[in-house]
Amino acid sequence: MNGFNVKFGYRDIFLEDVQPVHILYETRVKTAGCRAVIDARGLKHKELTDLLREAVRRGSSELVINHVFGQRYIGTRLYSPFKDEKICIEVNQFPGNDLGAFLNGHRITVQGNAQDGVGNTMDDGLIVVHGRAGDVTAMSMRGGQIFIRDNVGYRAAIHMKEYKDKVPVLTVGGTSQDFLGEYMAGGIVMLLGLNLQEDEPHRARYIGVGMHGGVIYLRGRLAEHQVGREVEICPPDERDREIIGRYVREYCRYFGGSPQEIINGRFQKLIPASLRPYGQIYAS
Amino acid sequence: MLVRQNYESERYVPDKEMDACGIFGVMNTEGVRFGGRMAIDAIKNMKVRGSGLGGGFAIYGLYPEYRDYYALHIIYQNSNLTAKEEVEAFLKKYFYMVFDEEIPTNPDIRLFASPLAWRYFVALQKSRAEEDLSDEEYVISKVMYLNSHIEDAYVLSSGKDMGVFKGVGFPEEIADYFMLDQLYQGYIWTVHSRFPTNTPGWWGGAHPLSILDWTVVHNGELSSYGANRRFLEMHNYYCTLYTDSEVLAYAVDLLMRRQGLPIEVAAKIFAPPMWDAVGRMDDGDKELYTALRMVYAPLLMNGPFTVIVAHHNEMIGLTDRIRLRPLTAGAKGELVFLSSEEAAIRAVCPDLERVWTPNGGEPVVVRLHTREHLQSLNKSI
Numbered sequence: 001m002n003g004f005n006v007k008f009g010y011r012d013i014f015l016e017d018v019q020p021v022h023i024l025y026e027t028r029v030k031t032a033g034c035r036a037v038i039d040a041r042g043l044k045h046k047e048l049t050d051l052l053r054e055a056v057r058r059g060s061s062e063l064v065i066n067h068v069f070g071q072r073y074i075g076t077r078l079y080s081p082f083k084d085e086k087i088c089i090e091v092n093q094f095p096g097n098d099l100g101a102f103l104n105g106h107r108i109t110v111q112g113n114a115q116d117g118v119g120n121t122m123d124d125g126l127i128v129v130h131g132r133a134g135d136v137t138a139m140s141m142r143g144g145q146i147f148i149r150d151n152v153g154y155r156a157a158i159h160m161k162e163y164k165d166k167v168p169v170l171t172v173g174g175t176s177q178d179f180l181g182e183y184m185a186g187g188i189v190m191l192l193g194l195n196l197q198e199d200e201p202h203r204a205r206y207i208g209v210g211m212h213g214g215v216i217y218l219r220g221r222l223a224e225h226q227v228g229r230e231v232e233i234c235p236p237d238e239r240d241r242e243i244i245g246r247y248v249r250e251y252c253r254y255f256g257g258s259p260q261e262i263i264n265g266r267f268q269k270l271i272p273a274s275l276r277p278y279g280q281i282y283a284s
Numbered sequence: 285m286l287v288r289q290n291y292e293s294e295r296y297v298p299d300k301e302m303d304a305c306g307i308f309g310v311m312n313t314e315g316v317r318f319g320g321r322m323a324i325d326a327i328k329n330m331k332v333r334g335s336g337l338g339g340g341f342a343i344y345g346l347y348p349e350y351r352d353y354y355a356l357h358i359i360y361q362n363s364n365l366t367a368k369e370e371v372e373a374f375l376k377k378y379f380y381m382v383f384d385e386e387i388p389t390n391p392d393i394r395l396f397a398s399p400l401a402w403r404y405f406v407a408l409q410k411s412r413a414e415e416d417l418s419d420e421e422y423v424i425s426k427v428m429y430l431n432s433h434i435e436d437a438y439v440l441s442s443g444k445d446m447g448v449f450k451g452v453g454f455p456e457e458i459a460d461y462f463m464l465d466q467l468y469q470g471y472i473w474t475v476h477s478r479f480p481t482n483t484p485g486w487w488g489g490a491h492p493l494s495i496l497d498w499t500v501v502h503n504g505e506l507s508s509y510g511a512n513r514r515f516l517e518m519h520n521y522y523c524t525l526y527t528d529s530e531v532l533a534y535a536v537d538l539l540m541r542r543q544g545l546p547i548e549v550a551a552k553i554f555a556p557p558m559w560d561a562v563g564r565m566d567d568g569d570k571e572l573y574t575a576l577r578m579v580y581a582p583l584l585m586n587g588p589f590t591v592i593v594a595h596h597n598e599m600i601g602l603t604d605r606i607r608l609r610p611l612t613a614g615a616k617g618e619l620v621f622l623s624s625e626e627a628a629i630r631a632v633c634p635d636l637e638r639v640w641t642p643n644g645g646e647p648v649v650v651r652l653h654t655r656e657h658l659q660s661l662n663k664s665i
Contacts, residue, residue: 013332045332070329070627094627113639115625116610134626134641135610151665153641154607175665177643178606203643203665205561225564 014046021050029055036060041067045096049077056080056087064090070115072096075125079104086125097134100127103144116153119146122168128254132174141168141187149255150174150195155182160214162186171247173255175220176204181270182228183210190247192262193220207231208270212277216270217244219262227270230277236269304609305491305503306333309474309592309622310632311599311650313657316471316618317345320464323473326621326628327455330477333503333624337485338478339458340450342492342499342594343470347445353382353405354423357440357447359487360400364436368400371430371437378426379406387449393461396452399487401440401462403447420496420541424520427495431524438488438525443497446470446596450490458490471652472599474592476501483527493525493533497595500536502529503624504589504609515582529591535583536593547593547600547649553580555605555645592622597652607644613660614639620650620657640664 024047030037036055040048048071055063056078065074074095078087079102086105093112100108101120113131117139124143132150138157143166151174158179160168168187174195181189193202201221208216209228217236227233236244244267249259308326312318323341327334347355356375360368375381387401408422417425427439441448449462455477459465476491483489492499505528506512512531513523519542521534532554539550553576557565562573577584588608593600601622603611614621614629616637621629626639640661642648648660 013335068627069631070625072332094630096625096627113626115627134612135607153610154644177641177665225560 014044018044018046018050021047021054024051025054025058031055031058031060034060035062035064037064037066039067040065040071041069043071045071045073049073052089053077060087061085062088062090064092066092068093068095070094070096073098073101075100075103075106075108078106100125103127105144114148118148119144119170122146124166130255135177137172138168138170138187138189141170142166143168145169145250146171147251147254148172148174152176152180155179157184157187157189157214157216158182160184160187160189162214169247171251173251175202176207178205179207179209180204181208181211181214181216182206183212184208184216184272185213187214188243188247189214189216190244190251191216191218191220192248192251193218193265194257194262196220202226208272210277211270211272212275213272215240218268218270219265221266222268230272230274231270232273234269234271236267240267240269304333304624305479306330306477306624306628307475307491307501307503307590307592307622308624308628309472309501309594309599309601311472311594311620312618313620313650313652313654314618315345315652317469318471319469320459320473322632323475324456324459324465326623326632327475327477329628329631330623330625331454333479334454334477335479335485336454336457337452337480338450338476338490339453339455340448340476340478340490340492340501341455341459341464342441342446342448342472342474342494342501343464343468344446344472344497344594344596345470346447346468347405350382350405351445353407354379354442354444355447356404356406356427356442357387357449358402358404358430359438359440360402361397361436361438361487363400365400367434367436368402370434374426374430374434375404375406378409379404380409381406388463388467389461390463393457395457395461397487398451398461423496424537428520428522432522440488441492441494441499443494443595446497446499448492448494448499450476450492451487452485452490472594474499474501474594474599476503480527481505486526488525489527491529492594493527493530495521495533495537496541498533498537498541499594500529500533500591502532502589502591504604505587506531506585506589508584508586511582512585532585532589532591532593535585536595539580539583540595547598547647549576551600551602551645551647552576553583554585555602556584557605557645590624599650601642601648601650602646603642603644605645610641611648612639612641613648613657615657622648622650 098117103122103125105124107126110129114133116134121140135153137152171190207227208231382405384404491501509528590603590609612626650657
């Protein structure tokens with residue numbers, strides 16, 4: 001080996017060469033009333049999140065971010081203990097991972113595809129993606145709503161949770177890859193399968209593995225081996241139909257389509273068979 | 285209070301961020317050569333996926349004027365000139381040296397502990413005893429000897445009409461250092477930005493890892509490294525680069541070149557279907573997949589990974605069977621992209637025609653003069 005300690009080569013990818021926020025604000029932001037248009041081209045994600053925070057601090061409540069190419073954590077650092085105003089953020093294409101992580105009640109609209117970790121541990125608010133989303137969408141989400149027009153990747157809604165009146169909702173218009181709702185502990189997942197052909201089954205496997213709370217409403221066909229052992233499949237009752245109707249109508253409000261046609265499709269309800277699936281695993 | 289002060293340990297390395305390496309590949313399926321701009325800009329766009337402790341490029345169609353000769357890229361650590369003399373004496377004994385030179389570098393770019401980098405274009409000089417050995421086996425045995433016997437000398441790549449440029453730094457700095465954008469063209473470029481977690485960042489351990497004209501860039505970690513390594517040693521591959529990803533380069537060479545298995549089968553050896561999925565297959569498939577698990581169990585790559593494997597005419601993207609690391613594919617005309625993140629592809633090709641996420645364990649095969657990659661599009665969602 002080279003005989004050097006690796007630390008001499010280490011570089012700080014997050015803070016190296018970050019431009020001061022007041023300079024960025026002068027060069028990158030155009031404001032009109034409460035609306036701020038931000039040019040994100042080439043910015044590091046620390047610079048962009050600084051800039052968003054600064055724009056909100058100076059009174060903007062509607063943020064339009066253009067030329068986004070992979071910057072992470074958009075919408076994350078906008079919590080203020082002194083101000084309850086909710087911000088609207090429009091992301092013009094290709095946000096990076098962890099979009100809206102820890103989101104605190106703000107609304108994010110993405111005009112294109114999103115990457116991995118949309119709404120990671122999101123607390124409240126709304127994320128609408130006019131495209132598809134990547135892996136671990138709605139991971140550990142604990143409140144608010146996410147609407148994805150097309151498909152999601154692996155492990156959507158992994159360990160989603162709920163508490164009293166905080167019930168997170170993930171609505172996916174297309175289908176999903178494997179491990180949807182893995183270790184799910186609460187909340188509502190809607191998988192509408194709108195881009196599947198007539199009678200074409202969902203292809204996701206290991207749906208709801210380790211699930212011990214919450215509910216998945218799945219529209220379309222599914223074989224039994226595609227769901228985890230911890231899951232029970234049953235038909236939706238009256239109350240379920242009401243919930244399905246509410247979120248399908250909202251989905252159609254964002255992306256178009258006929259709510260009635262979607263609601264008339266075949267829905268199945270996936271719930272955990274036990275609230276403590278592994279209660280005996282190390283004890284028996 | 286026992287601990288009041290924070291002592292800075294010599295062994296201190298900054299906290300492990302929950303990040304992962306960035307990988308990117310672009311190929312022109314008509315074989316048209318192009319410069320490095322796309323690969324460099326794309327990996328730069330994923331800067332947070334690396335830590336500046338390793339970056340590198342593999343380029344195919346690199347040396348058309350020497351395409352009949354093996355191009356050896358060799359680094360000498362600590363500018364060890366004795367090692368260089370030893371290597372050159374060895375090369376003169378076993379090869380005919382057609383041309384050699386220092387790989388040109390930009391003196392304005394300062395990198396961490398940069399070694400002396402040299403390239404040799406060689407033809408084989410087989411002894412009578414080795415006449416029956418295939419050319420590839422001959423080259424591999426010599427490369428393995430150099431890597432394991434001569435201190436401070438490491439062969440970065442050893443294929444024809446291709447080469448690996450890598451080192452410690454961000455990939456865009458490596459590109460500037462070797463002036464890749466100004467000096468070279470190729471029809472496949474793969475690139476890696478390293479975030480070493482378990483093994484040190486050093487020049488030989490950067491990616492791509494390579495043997496003959498095979499290169500591998502890898503994101504993830506192979507917890508099966510020990511088992512894989514022992515199996516490969518039985519086939520005369522010796523791991524000398526202090527990184528788990530090295531086994532992948534030798535495994536693809538063993539399976540695909542030596543044993544002639546197609547990538548579709550090799551992919552199922554590295555990332556086999558789960559037993560319960562095998563149980564639902566028809567009898568023919570069940571027999572095949574069971575046999576693969578029995579025969580090649582030590583080549584199962586356990587742990588999270590995404591790799592881009594390349595050799596002449598082909599670039600292949602593959603993830604582990606439950607996709608614990610990301611991979612996105614994209615295409616526009618004859619350009620096909622593989623990347624850790626979609627945004628990186630979009631950044632260098634704004635008018636992308638299609639983009640898709642292959643399923644775990646399903647390879648994306650990009651083959652010269654074919655539209656084979658679209659098969660994986662149909663299998664994905």
